[in-house]
Amino acid sequence: MKATIICIGNRFVPADAAGPTVYDRLRELALPTGEIDLVDGGLQGLNLLPLLERGGRVVFVDAVSGFVDNDADRLVLLDGAEISTWPEQHRFDHGAGIGYLLAVLPQVCDGEMPREIAVVGIEGTYDAQLIERAARLSIEVARHGLQGSR
Amino acid sequence: MSIVTRGVNIPLNRAEGDLEVRVEIEDGVVAEAWSAGTMYRGFEAMMRGRGALDGLVVTPRVCGICSLTHLSAAVAALDAIAGVEPPDNAWRLRNLALMMETIQSDVRQSILMFMVDFANRQAYHDLPLLEDACERYSPLAGRAAIEVVRETKRLLQGVAIIGGQWPHTSFMVPGGVTSMPDVSKILQCRIIIERFIAWYERTILGCSLERWQQVGSVTDLENWLEENDAHQDSELGFFLRIARQSDLHLLGRGPNRFLSYGNLVLPEDTTVGGFDGKVSRAGWAEGAEVFPLDAGKITEDTSHSWFAPGKPPLHPFDGETKPYASGHSGQVYSWVKAPRYDGQVAETGPLAEMIIDGRPLFKDLIERQGPSVFARQLARFVRPAALLPPMRVWADELRQHCMDLFYRSVKMIPDGEGVGMVEAARGALGHWVKVRDEKISHYQIITPTAWNGSPRDSEGRRGAWEEALIGTPIADQANPVAAGHVVRSFDPCLVCAVHCLQSGRRTGRMKIDSNR
Known part of the structure; x- marks a missing residue:
């Protein structure tokens, strides 16, 4: 199945730079052309909608907060279908992120809805090892989906 | 005896950025206001020592909403340093992309960020138009809200075609553009523009662009609204009706001084008209009286900002960005500097553009009522409606001239200094750049929100929306919707920063500490 990995965040703000850092690592890994598209989603918010209208599988990589305890693994895998139902995400602002994007998508999609959406989340501070694991996990999910990666 | 409440924080969800607005309320109205940008950005320091062209890639990341505007300002500064005049087709493409970005921002802000406040059942439970407002603007359910997301998404596809990449296009370079769209691509853009015009006319205006351009006074506006059901039922018509019911013309006066850098350089060979080589005019206005802009009169005051003290207000070519977050606690309160024009506070944005361009409706509005939330949002x-017709023309001119130049060669960026001054969706944006030995030696950015959301200056003058908040009635301190209208009418936008997916475990929620 065709897949797209979209890395979200602001590389100039350390607390939000996990996604772009994973993006940089994925570029180094040279993903197979034609199988997985890699996108630097930056802070584009709603402007990413056209990337979600091409069917296939979409994997977001983003910083997360509040998902893990201090001593737990700081890498999490979330189901996009669940995120889109969180009511707190239904307000739009300039920084509208994945939640709003996923919630509004079914109503505005002009193309083919993704068959599966996942979020690879990185909680808190990170090091090269965590970034490496996040990069590998995002490729794994892009290839095999949520069920095949858990 | 007056009842004074100190230190009330105004909740500003949907404001873009690390923004805190604190007010002092006396007898139910705002008596004092302080607007604080709460995050140090430091892009200027980040740029020093980088390659001369790096601003084209780095500064569009300043903002996720108006990245093309930053790209436009960055490239204009480099054009000036290189002494190159891009060819007509480059201007057409640059302008089209910038206009698409501006239009999508205007429409999204109007519907998704401003009008949605009228679907606030707690604040507007007695508003006769409440149910209609909810049907139009409720998040993810309102008819208008969904249409706006869909239609603006389609419009932005034009930028992808023009820039050849989406997102994060950097297709503007000194000397022109890197893309040379063929006839079929230009035709695609033309179709996108035409479809958007049809939707904008049908849904936002309720009339043709030509009919709207005939509205030249407050009286015309009232007559236009009463003319037919289509006008009344349009989003603009609904805004006019609800603005009347909620007295938006009495809210948010502000400094009554306006600034625009002018925008959209005209190609030499074009049928689009404008002022002094641009579609919109550069100028300074006091009330409705307009004066030529002298960019040498722009300074940045840091007396109330967390920057190194001791310097007088400086022109951005001489400006410094040295964070200094200690001392003078209470006097300094923002990471935003205080830009001033000839020492004066100014408002910038669409209303400033309309006044400085001499648009008769807005000249009449300002002369009769003064600036307000209503005027700003209108x-x-x-x-x-003013931008779409030139877009149509330039798309057609591109088709006619698609074999002409899109780029004039620039081998290197010489030593020198240059400024890129454009109009972002939120108003005047400037990049002041110096290059030495092919590296950036100086970079200063003044954003529209620095103008509108500035703190006080050394003379104690409030920033534009601090001033606009004075006198705002606060009926319910827990839900100060009127103050929200005032600040939101400026479309605040600080620093794109933390977009962090948060969970409350069981409940799970997205907290967006978005900063610009």
């Missing part, structure tokens, strides 16, 4: 609602 300008944002209808600015696309």
Whole structure:
């Protein structure tokens, strides 16, 4: 199945730079052309909608907060279908992120809805090892989906 | 005896950025206001020592909403340093992309960020139009809200075609553009523009662009609204009706001084008209009286900002960005500097553009009522009506001239200094750049929100929306919706920063500490 990995965040703000850092690592890994598209989603918010209208599988990589305890693994895998139902995400602002994007998508999609959406989340501070694991996990999910990666 | 409440924080969800607005309320109205940007950005320091062209890639990341505007300002500064005049087709493409970005921002802000406040059942439970407002603007359910997301998404596809990459296009370079769209691509853009015009006319205006352009006074506006059901039922018509019921013309006066850098350089060979080589005019206005802009009169005051003290207000070519977050606690309160024009506080944005361009409706509005939330938001609602016709023309001219130049060669960026001054969706944006030995030696950015959301200056003068908040009635301190209208009418936008997916475990929620 065709897949797209979209890395979200602001590389100039350390607390939000996990996604772009994973993006940089994925570029180094040279993903197979034609199988997985890699996108630097930056802070584009709603402007990413056209990337979600091409069917296939979409994997977001983003910083997360509040998902893990201090001593737990700081890498999490979330189901996009669940995120889109969180009511707190239904307000739009300039920084509208994945939640709003996923919630509004079914109503505005002009193309083919993704068959599966996942979020690879990185909680808190990170090091090269965590970034490496996040990069590998995002490729794994892009290839095999949520069920095949858990 | 007056009842004074100190230190009330105004909740500003949907404001873009690390923004805190604190007010002092006396007898139910705002008596004092302080607006604080709460995050140090430091892009200027980040740019020093980088390659001369790096601003084209780095500064568009300043903002996720108006990245093309930053790209436009960055490239204009480099054009000036290189002494190159891009060819007509480059201007057409640059302008089209910038206009698409501006229009999508205007429409999204109007519907998704401003009008949605009228679907606030707690604040507007007695508003006769409440149910209609909810049906139009409720998040993810309102008819208008969904349409706006869909239609603006389609419009932005034009930028992808023009820039050849989406997102994060950097297709503007000194000397022109890197893309040379063929006839079929230009035709695609033309179709996108035409479809958007049809939707904007049908849904936002309720009339043709030509009919709207005939509205030249407050009386015309009232007559236009009463003319037929289509006008009344349109989003603009609904805004006019609800603005009347909620007295938006009495809210948010502000400094009554306006600034615009002018925008959209005209190709030499074009049928689009404008002022002094641009579609919109550069100028300074006091009330409705307009004066030529002298960019040498722009300074940045840091007396109330967390920057190194001791310097007088400096022109951005001489400006410094040295964070200094200690001392003078209470006097300094923002990471935003205080830009001033000839020492004066100014408002910038669509209303400023309309006044400085001499648009008769807005000249009449300001002369009769003065600036207000109503005037500011009306300008944002209808600015696309002024931008869309030139877009149609330039798309056609591109088709006719598609074999002409798109780029003039620039081998290197010489030593020198240059400024890129453009109009972002939220107003005047400037990049002041110096290059030495092919590296950036100086970079200063003044954003529209620095103008509108500045703190006080050394003379104690409030920033534009601090001033606009004075006198705002606060009926319910827990839900100060009127103060929200005032600040939101400026479309605040600080620093794109933390977009962090948060969970409350069981409940799970997205907290967006978005900063610009």
